[in-house]
Amino acid sequence: MPVVLLLGVLVFAVVRPRGLPEAAAAVPAAALAVALGTVTPHAAWAQVRSLLPVVGFLALVLVLAHLCAREGLFEAAGAVVARRCGGSPRSLLAGVFAVACAVTAVLSLDATVVLLTPVVLATAARAGALARPHVYATAHLANSASLLLPVSNLTNLLAFTASGLTFTRFAALMTLPWLAAIAVEYAVFRRFFRIDLGQRTTPEDAGPADRAVPRVPRFTLVVLALTLAGFAVVSLAGQEPAWAALGGVAVLGGRELLRRRTTVRELVGAASPLFCLFVLALGVVVQAVVSGGLATGLAELLPLGDGLPALLGVAAVAALLANLINNLPAVLALLPLAAPGGPGPVLAVLIGVNLGPNLTYVGSLATLLWRRILHQHGIAVDLGRFTRLGLLAVPATLLASTAALWASLRVLGG
Template sequence: MPELLVSLALLAATLLFAVLRPRKWPEAVVAVPAAGVAVVTGEVTPAHAWAETQELLPVVGFLAGILLLAQLCADEGLFRAAGDAVARACHGSPKRMLGGVFAVAAGITAVLSLDATVVLLTPVVFATAARIGARPGPHVYASAHLANSASLLLPVSNLTNLLAFAASGLTFTHFAGLMALPWLVAIGIEYAVFRRYFADDLAAPAHDPDPEEPPGVPLFTLTVLALTLAGFAVTSFAGVEPLWAAFAGAAVLGVRALARRHSTPVELLKAANLPFCLFVLALGVVVKAVVDNGLGDAIARFLPDGSSLPTLLAIAGVAALLSNVINNLPAILALLPVVTPMGPGPVLAALIGVNLGPNLTYVGSLATLLWRRIVHDHGTEPELREFTRLGLLTVPATLAASTVALWAVLSL
């Protein structure tokens, strides 16, 4: 018991610092020392810590590659072009704009990860709403919700997906095939709720965007992105880590950006966000200490075994609850050792829980906390009451319906 309390204290300190980030210091500032304390004090053995680090290294390497790729796509104007397309297609209708934001956010989240949606798309959403004179609320909240809800589709869509993908034993295409219906169901429910909840905002008058020279579609960037996505599937079939496909796509765009002097080596290194990658590795060690000292056994005793619908619903519900208590990244790290022996179905059910659950509270995922800071920087303060109310309207429904959809696909 004392070991568990110490491990939980280290995890709490790590997550609290990651949430508050005083002076915008990297999350690794506390996470790395916490991992060191866990090893030195015997909360986790050096062998277990090293094994956890080795297991996470390919996932973290992929994360660095996809973050760099997303930033290079933004530098090439991909997000600005998407915002311009939405502004022109909606013809001054906030309702049509909401549909456009849902489509763009779902696509970007699926292919370039939820971080791209939060960090790179949210400012574009603000600018697009201003162009047509629409109230930004529905569209900005949509970017936050879809960063979580639309991250179910591909292994590359979320760091939690990468961890679950590595544990599931599935190929890239099999993973996507199983999660396609739950992904569509979650997005459909979110859209229906947003249309009703923000009915007054969406009915407010707006106008066609002012005519201006369109930014142009970065065809070269789209081609590289499509080839990179195909590379994810090819490497999966070949038994090669998908991080090499991510780095190949980032290398092509990176060399082009350097040659055209659109970026510098320092800027590219910064885009890979190596301090955050180090945070993930250290967090994995801290969570390993918590799991080894009792949390893993507690989860195993509580969760039912098997792949029946009630079991999948229970796993998804526990995962969602856990993500709102200790954040979704530690939650999936804690759940995977328990659910992986049950097969891919329970692993994917846990993934549904940790991806959809964070829409209920700010602390559910680091991406939501980052979204809150970005919204604040644009002169808007998201209301906790409204965020929570939206979460209560969407999370239980999407959680249950997406899990049922997963069970249906698994039953085929």
């Protein structure tokens, strides 16, 4: 029964009938799991309580990304990339990679999918380049480039909590895996889209009102940089990084409220409270599945130790599970099993659940959201092309990134 509830919640999240939020299925499913006794009220509350700090942090980062978008940060970044590419689709791809990696790492993969993808579409049209390689890059990098910081992905926040690492230690260990994944992705994209990158289209006329180059919001950039530095400082002081995020939101949000350019209601909406509720309810459903025997089966599959073969095995299992049941339930199920082995296995799980979803649409909610955004812009996503690209990129990035993690652990220690 718990497996049926989980699958029902995931199917609902994919389809979203009548545009209903994911929580519309997850909350009743969690309540039913408790009512049927598949998870005790005590265990359900313990799971919710453990997720609350992570979900609160996620909400703050979402608000921060929203405020950066209001200040025109993404449009300014797109203008800089278009100006630097000189009309070359290959240079534009390199620029999109750079911006998408930075946005994903600092403002989370949701910012890349929701806020950057439309900017990339417009930038490609104005540069006279085919949009396909560049928008596929935002989908892949929303997952692949989210390895660097705890704030880059909800899965990272969960792994960060389980690893026992400080913010700076986490970033230090994941820098090399992050760079390896991005380098492999770029090589795969240059090869896979070589025909598209060799073609030009007629540049779209932006119109007189849009020809002015968007200004770079310097105040926003300074606050963002200080917030990022604050993540490291508060972590070293033994405090939750959420305090730094709250500071960034308070400065940017307070400024917008004083200028009457936003409202409290808008800021609350930017925090995606229904999605946060979905995460909490999904955690309860996953707890019911794990208690029902999934943990035993997964424990038998996960290799022990932090040697390279073991880390590769853990990453492979995590990637496979992410494509079967989505990366968020996968990380919730795997982290309790990996945590006793130390930071190495925990970070290998993270590599698997972050890179694996580039293989299928259902691997992560971010990819599903990306597909929905493209449909809103009249662009159909080719399942065959997406899968072929994933078959090239996912095994290669998993291997390179996990090997880089092993090297980092050997040099820096766990």
